[in-house]
Amino acid sequence: MDFMNASNFVCPVCAHGKYTPAFKCKDHFITGEEFPILKCNGCGLLFTGNLPDPENLGKYYKSDDYISHSDTRQGLVNRIYHLVRDYMLGKKMQIVEKYTGKNNGRILDIGAGTAYFLNHARSKGWVVSGTEKDPDARKMANEKWKINILPDTDLFTLAGESFDAITLWHVMEHLPDLDAHWNAISKKLSENGVLIIALPNSQSSDAIHYGKYWAAWDVPRHLWHFNPAQVRQMAEKHGFTLEAMHRMPFDAFYISILSEKYRNSALALLRGLTMGKISWLKSLFNTTSCSSVIYIFRKESL
Numbered sequence: 001m002d003f004m005n006a007s008n009f010v011c012p013v014c015a016h017g018k019y020t021p022a023f024k025c026k027d028h029f030i031t032g033e034e035f036p037i038l039k040c041n042g043c044g045l046l047f048t049g050n051l052p053d054p055e056n057l058g059k060y061y062k063s064d065d066y067i068s069h070s071d072t073r074q075g076l077v078n079r080i081y082h083l084v085r086d087y088m089l090g091k092k093m094q095i096v097e098k099y100t101g102k103n104n105g106r107i108l109d110i111g112a113g114t115a116y117f118l119n120h121a122r123s124k125g126w127v128v129s130g131t132e133k134d135p136d137a138r139k140m141a142n143e144k145w146k147i148n149i150l151p152d153t154d155l156f157t158l159a160g161e162s163f164d165a166i167t168l169w170h171v172m173e174h175l176p177d178l179d180a181h182w183n184a185i186s187k188k189l190s191e192n193g194v195l196i197i198a199l200p201n202s203q204s205s206d207a208i209h210y211g212k213y214w215a216a217w218d219v220p221r222h223l224w225h226f227n228p229a230q231v232r233q234m235a236e237k238h239g240f241t242l243e244a245m246h247r248m249p250f251d252a253f254y255i256s257i258l259s260e261k262y263r264n265s266a267l268a269l270l271r272g273l274t275m276g277k278i279s280w281l282k283s284l285f286n287t288t289s290c291s292s293v294i295y296i297f298r299k300e301s302l
């Protein structure tokens, strides 16, 4: 990928061309390999270096445990994850309906996975569309919900569709070509439409507490590690204005428990719940310290 190469690096937030190594981080989830986290000299954006070639990236996603793509409810962390996911489906739709002012519009979910969210949106009366890179996830979406999810690259070729809401739930941190996505989103969002993006927050209390063990670095699957100021700056570059930010309160607990496991803590569950609660309490007073943040954007009117 282009940004691996020092001479090619252009920061997707501030367009600066230079970076500095910040620290090293392990792929605790699958391979145990170590990757450098690099820091843009302009805006401070953190990003993952030494990325595998795109054709070799698949093995870093190949795990029965990769819960984004799996339905297993075994293991305590997985069970918590699924409980929270079911609760969050409702919260996500509340946000979509609040900011669009509609309860039956057209919605596009980019990185739709196995289409849990789109299935929920459809049950609420929305006309749903989705894109997803993983063919296995697309197949599951079709078999489980009879929802036809398009390959990710179709986002750039689809013409003539306009959406009231476009959502990316923990997806943008995986995308190598951010500018291309923002441009495509801008074309496909209706004039009054809303763009809703959920991202891990690299300046959250739990990120600062766990340092290199913070589970949401998730290298090399997460390419970019944004903070709220950087997300806002990137959006403004593409003609979007930030309307609101919402907390994803449960992420602090889930990420803290995983982080404790990664640093081999005794009583990982108890410690993770304790740190999750501290992070959650802090985020009540300051959304920009929350483990993950939901951003609501609109296109600037011309």
Ligand SMILES: [Zn+2]
Binding pocket: 011, 012, 013, 014, 015, 016, 040, 041, 042, 043, 044, 045
């Ligand atoms: Zn930058």
